[in-house]
Amino acid sequence: MGKILGIAIKNYGSLRDIKMGKLFSDRNDDELGNMVAIIGPSGNGKSTIADAFGFISDCISTDVETACDEKNRGGFDQLISQCGATEIRFEIYYKESKNSRPITYELTISKDKMDRAYVKEERLRQRRVGNSYGRPLSFLHLIDGKGYAFEGAEGGQVDDEGNETVGTKVMVELSESRTLGIVTLGVMKQYSRIEKFLSFLKSWYLCYFTPDAARQLQTASPSPYLNKTGSNINNVAQYMFRENPDEFKKILLDIQDKIPNIDRIKPEKLPNGQMVLEFFQKGFSEPFFSQRMSDGTLKLFAYYLLLHERNPRQLVFVEEPENGLYHKYLANLAVEMKRNVGKGYAKQLFVTTHSPFFVNALAPEQVWVLEKDENGFSKIKRASEYEFVSDLTSEGASMGDLWYSEYFG
Numbered sequence: 001m002g003k004i005l006g007i008a009i010k011n012y013g014s015l016r017d018i019k020m021g022k023l024f025s026d027r028n029d030d031e032l033g034n035m036v037a038i039i040g041p042s043g044n045g046k047s048t049i050a051d052a053f054g055f056i057s058d059c060i061s062t063d064v065e066t067a068c069d070e071k072n073r074g075g076f077d078q079l080i081s082q083c084g085a086t087e088i089r090f091e092i093y094y095k096e097s098k099n100s101r102p103i104t105y106e107l108t109i110s111k112d113k114m115d116r117a118y119v120k121e122e123r124l125r126q127r128r129v130g131n132s133y134g135r136p137l138s139f140l141h142l143i144d145g146k147g148y149a150f151e152g153a154e155g156g157q158v159d160d161e162g163n164e165t166v167g168t169k170v171m172v173e174l175s176e177s178r179t180l181g182i183v184t185l186g187v188m189k190q191y192s193r194i195e196k197f198l199s200f201l202k203s204w205y206l207c208y209f210t211p212d213a214a215r216q217l218q219t220a221s222p223s224p225y226l227n228k229t230g231s232n233i234n235n236v237a238q239y240m241f242r243e244n245p246d247e248f249k250k251i252l253l254d255i256q257d258k259i260p261n262i263d264r265i266k267p268e269k270l271p272n273g274q275m276v277l278e279f280f281q282k283g284f285s286e287p288f289f290s291q292r293m294s295d296g297t298l299k300l301f302a303y304y305l306l307l308h309e310r311n312p313r314q315l316v317f318v319e320e321p322e323n324g325l326y327h328k329y330l331a332n333l334a335v336e337m338k339r340n341v342g343k344g345y346a347k348q349l350f351v352t353t354h355s356p357f358f359v360n361a362l363a364p365e366q367v368w369v370l371e372k373d374e375n376g377f378s379k380i381k382r383a384s385e386y387e388f389v390s391d392l393t394s395e396g397a398s399m400g401d402l403w404y405s406e407y408f409g
């Protein structure tokens with residue numbers, strides 16, 4: 001469980017200095033909601049924001065130097081904002097559940113003497129129980145791999161000099177400067193807060209569905225989660241079927257109603273144990289297998305399956321869900337996504353989109369607009385901050401229509 005209440009990104013490509021939602025260092029803004037849609041003209045930084053989340057994920061699964069090279073990022077020098085900056089910085093303000101105290105994670109990546117990307121600084125902070133103001137306690141602080149961590153669910157250090165500490169402090173020196181400290185320490189039970197935060201970051205899912213991937217022949221190995229491209233769609237269905245066949249049939253009933261031209265989706269178990277999905281299409285008595293379904297049908301199916309995953313990933317980022325989908329399906333998809341993430345701490349969904357049809361289903365606070373400043377760097381604000389937008393939507397106007405009519409964006 002958990003969600004991010006805010007994020008700040010500095011010097012990551014066109015994101016020289018952006019902030020979304022509430023942060024420890026700037027608590028004036030409202031928290032991010034569970035549904036966050038990011039819009040803006042081409043080149044304004046939508047994919048860069050998605051990639052920043054992907055970069056953090058890659059830093060966890062590999063190391064910061066490898067993450068700089070992955071996904072065509074081109075290495076640290078290409079990645080860092082072209083403005084003479086020397087450090088890429090992230091600040092994530094995160095909360096585990098309604099009644100827990102928020103945690104701030106700060107990460108700075110720079111280059112070492114050998115000109116290689118490394119972790120320059122990492123810090124985790126949280127307020128004391130019962131304190132909603134005042135300086136939070138640092139329970140992890142590493143500079144150049146050296147510093148301290150606090151064991152257990154409480155405690156930390158008040159200031160940088162170590163004049164006041166609460167709880168069990170352990171001095172730490174990492175032998176590997178490119179691996180995140182939270183990755184090294186988060187595997188140890190005694191650092192339970194780091195462990196929880198790490199498992200939250202590990203559960204992020206960046207989705208790049210391609211219908212062709214979903215058409216690949218799949219082996220008979222159930223898998224709990226859809227992979228990035230959606231190529232294991234049948235394996236996920238098989239897993240959901242195995243875990244709870246009745247619930248899975250209900251999910252299929254729910255999904256089939258939302259996919260146009262599909263009457264019924266039926267799971268069919270093959271003699272080799274593999275499960276295939278049969279799609280019954282209007283006008284045909286015989287079913288079709290997923291390989292024969294249209295791109296849009298497969299994509300919609302994958303999105304709806306994603307929304308129904310058991311033990312859902314806590315943060316999902318989808319880039320341009322509208323690609324390849326008929327425009328009239330988008331409003332429904334947006335409504336379902338919004339409904340699915342709800343208001344609690346189970347799931348948070350970030351979406352980039354070019355589609356006013358998708359945005360029509362959203363509220364002004366859920367839409368973030370990217371613009372470029374006079375130096376060519378991205379800036380972002382909520383659609384609700386534009387004049388008239390909130391008033392007009394409360395009078396019944398739809399967000400996508402306002403966007404199309406250039407009230408914002």
Ligand SMILES: Nc1ncnc2c1ncn2[C@@H]1O[C@H](COP(=O)(O)OP(=O)(O)OP(=O)(O)O)[C@@H](O)[C@H]1O
Nearest residue numbers: 013014042043044045046047048078079080081082
């Ligand atoms: N190191 C960098 N410093 C500054 N700007 C950069 C850097 N690297 C890339 N850019 C700029 O960042 C922008 C990236 O845009 P991005 O791909 O995020 O746009 P987008 O909003 O996703 O557009 P589209 O709608 O076309 O997908 C481009 O304008 C690119 O020139």
Ligand SMILES: [Mg+2]
Nearest residue numbers: 043046047048
């Ligand atoms: Mg893009």
